[in-house]
Amino acid sequence: MSSPRGAGLLGCGYQLPRSVRRNDDPVFECLDTSRNAQGIYQSVLFRGLDRRHCLGPDESITDLVTESCLRALDAAGVAAEDVDRLYGYVSVPEYHVPNALYQVHHDLGLSRKAMVVPINAEQANFLSGMVHAAEAVRSGNATYCLVTCGSNWSQHIDYSQGHSTCVGDGAGAALIGPSDRFVVIDHATTTNTSYYRAATMATRPLTIHSRRQVPVDGTGMPTPTLDLNQCGIEVMSSWLKDGIPELVNELLTRHAIRGDQITLITYQSVRILLDHWAERIGPKEYVDTLAEFGHMISATYPVNLAYSFDRISTQYLVLAGLDLGMQLEAVLLQTDPPHLST
Template identity: 85%
Template sequence: MSERNAGLLGCGYQLPRRVRRNNDPVFQCLDTSRNAQGIYQSVLFRDLDRRHCLGPDESITDLVTGSCRRTLDSAGVAAEDVDRLYGYVSVPEYHAPNALYQVHHDLGLGPEAMVVPINTEQANFLSGMVHAAEAVRSGSATYCLVACGSNWSQHIDYSQGHSTCIGDGAGATLIGPSDRFVVIDHGTRANTSYYRAATMATRPLTVHSRRQLPVDGTGMPVPTLELNQSGVEVVSSWIKDGIPELVNRILARHDIRGDQITLITYQSVRILLDHWAERIGPKTYVDTLAEFGHMISATYPVNLAHVFDCVATEYLVIAGVSLGMQLEAVLLQV
């Protein structure tokens, strides 16, 4: 059986109603001192203005479901025609199962529609796109939803510099037989020696000089993100140079120039965005750092849906990084 093209048929996203600005009281505990290596972590994360954060009456699972509905509506495909649901909801309500199963239920997907949670934080969406495109090309599936949502604003130590960039959101895309937004290549590059550089775990935090375990509204402990010193170092070295090296290698395989692409990347650190713009040289760089902040795994589908109807280049590249550490990039022909 000959392979068919697998492309994006539609996109959608949904953000929380609440907007957090730079003067929000939650940032009053921010540590603005210099660390042992002479780095002010609070200064690394700058040029932010707004982030959308979940309110007490909002659920990240509901936002993922809403983004999927918008995606199906934009593609003109019924929920019962979806064969697979890839992606991840993070941080999940339970260690297992992932809330992606609840999304399957709430969407009304058929009982034969496979749920495939992919926990490659933060690049879940990119991994899902690759697997979905392979399933469509091989003929083992016709329509695959790829959806991710992140609620990490509820799992952050707000004394740390990286807390200033975190926002919540959800986004999705539908991949099926198409000659538009065709997934034509992808690549990865792993450096797992940094496995412990950035981790999500239950741990005590220091708040107003007191050590305490963060808890949710029911009094149960909640996990929080920790970016240790090797994490700060990997951001400013391996990730900084690895993203353009990976993207440029994929482009070179197809004789594509930077000025032929629209680029969507990991967003959180301004100096990285500026560096990648210089090294890759895209015609259009989707930069929503000030508007949305860093939405972890939702960064990629939200930004894709945000510009989906106005991409004016011949190619689109989405590049990100997982906490593992693994870089991923996907090349699409528009």
């Protein structure tokens, strides 16, 4: 991935819904607090949360994505008409196709020559988008690429399940272009598709107050919901738990980088995983907003990046996450030119 033309982050932005949901919200009254067949209380697995922002009836995740892009462009000092490509995803989308990323293109006023590239790689869409955007800039096929993700999954959750307690909504964006700061220098992935059905979003009947029914949206149409089955729980406690530090440490070793030289941003939904990764990787700085923002699915990475961007003081930055496929991804950035790094 060596090239004289560096591709890095020029600016970031994020936007959260106005409404804040606390742990005592009535929506959690249906939470199943029983032990499953494997002896696990899913209701206590997802702990360490206090607040999560959730879309209100007058808010649109597409609008939040557009606002986060505008903030990223403003921070970078780049005009919307100069953007060559728009990578990312808006999830759960209003339509099966097209994705609302095309609406974002319209609302931003991007050029008709600006390519829209939806990346349906839940939940690490943003990481994949960063890699593709950097490659486009380095190759000279693009100058400025917006990468953005927005998640409205609080509206697509079975609130009897333990994982419902961690989900929040949000949107974030980053502009990637020619730069000698926050340069994308490498990435790594590992894929285990034997877990393909461990966590799925689909239209399915739910049991609510002892009644079996298909959830519907405000118009009365069936709406998809997330299902994290027993295999999904096992993934979190085994493959995901150990896979993230193994992948990140492999990436760092490749470049002779120590954990105490990086700021780390990861997938976040379970406190015990964050604590385990902090111990195994040993970052100097760990961006942890689980208690304040919850798990924002695909928006977790760009929101936490934008939230912490101006405070990152380490020589390197690593973002590591999970695609529900199942694939782990990690992206390595160098925050300053080598001659300025200490």
